[in-house]
Amino acid sequence: MEYKILDSNLSDLYKISLCQKKAFPKSLFTALGNKYLMKMFEWYVTSEHTILIHIEENGACIGYCGGMINDGNLKMGSISTILQYTFKEAIIGVISKPWIIFHTALKNSYPVIFKNIKMKLGFNKKSAISHKNNNGKEYPQFGLIVIGVDGKYQGKGIGTQLLNKIELISKEKGIKSMYLSVFANNHQAIHTYEKNGWVKIIDAHNTQSIKMNKSLINP
Numbered sequence: 001m002e003y004k005i006l007d008s009n010l011s012d013l014y015k016i017s018l019c020q021k022k023a024f025p026k027s028l029f030t031a032l033g034n035k036y037l038m039k040m041f042e043w044y045v046t047s048e049h050t051i052l053i054h055i056e057e058n059g060a061c062i063g064y065c066g067g068m069i070n071d072g073n074l075k076m077g078s079i080s081t082i083l084q085y086t087f088k089e090a091i092i093g094v095i096s097k098p099w100i101i102f103h104t105a106l107k108n109s110y111p112v113i114f115k116n117i118k119m120k121l122g123f124n125k126k127s128a129i130s131h132k133n134n135n136g137k138e139y140p141q142f143g144l145i146v147i148g149v150d151g152k153y154q155g156k157g158i159g160t161q162l163l164n165k166i167e168l169i170s171k172e173k174g175i176k177s178m179y180l181s182v183f184a185n186n187h188q189a190i191h192t193y194e195k196n197g198w199v200k201i202i203d204a205h206n207t208q209s210i211k212m213n214k215s216l217i218n219p
């Protein structure tokens with residue numbers, strides 16, 4: 001079924017947060033709660049150079065996709081940018097649900113979290129992004145940060161529709177290529193990206209996550 005894809009705005013934050021919980025039931029962001037999720041999605045709809053789209057059925061969000069345009073001048077990577085924006089809500093989330101400290105994803109993220117606490121306190125003003133990691137491609141690029149489909153609706157082509165729409169929007173904005181990072185064990189997501197023309201970038205040093213790319217320049 002072909003769904004209408006909507007540009008998300010502030011009034012959609014709650015329904016998109018509910019969808020995130022259904023797409024990523026075990027993720028750290030989901031564990032941080034609705035207030036955190038709404039603040040996180042607020043970043044996508046209020047920041048410059050960001051895109052957030054979603055699909056609704058009977059008024060409920062069943063899938064969404066978002067990311068950020070990288071013109072080569074980003075001061076921080078997407079994770080740090082979002083953590084800086086949602087810092088207060090993240091602290092409140094951890095204080096109100098202290099068991100989150102033991103969440104595997106949080107433990108794996110300690111380095112980036114400490115870096116961000118230092119940045120927030122003004123101790124770490126250094127650029128947090130690696131500029132050499134542009135995969136040799138021209139700017140501007142689109143960094144796909146998040147895509148999620150309600151578990152009940154997965155495998156019905158909704159992820160593909162969202163990827164196609166994000167690609168179309170990116171082309172209209174003159175984006176040269178798109179990139180993303182995905183956990184190596186997320187076979188469903190990797191399959192979805194590959195069937196939509198994304199290719200893996202081999203990095204022998206990182207076995208936990210895979211970077212993928214899609215050129216938007218016609219050969």
Ligand SMILES: CC(C)(COP(=O)(O)OP(=O)(O)OC[C@H]1O[C@@H](n2cnc3c(N)ncnc32)[C@H](O)[C@@H]1OP(=O)(O)O)[C@@H](O)C(=O)NCCC(=O)NCCS
Nearest residue numbers: 023147148149154155156157158159160182187188189191
């Ligand atoms: C990844 C995701 C967005 C894809 O959305 P979707 O609506 O399921 O995507 P599509 O229906 O277009 O395609 C899904 C494909 O994965 C396949 N698939 C399903 N389970 C799979 C598995 N365990 N391993 C490999 N492929 C799988 C489906 O068969 C389908 O491929 P096909 O069309 O060749 O049959 C969705 O699965 C999701 O939200 N996952 C949870 C959140 C997530 O991991 N997001 C990505 C983070 S990087």
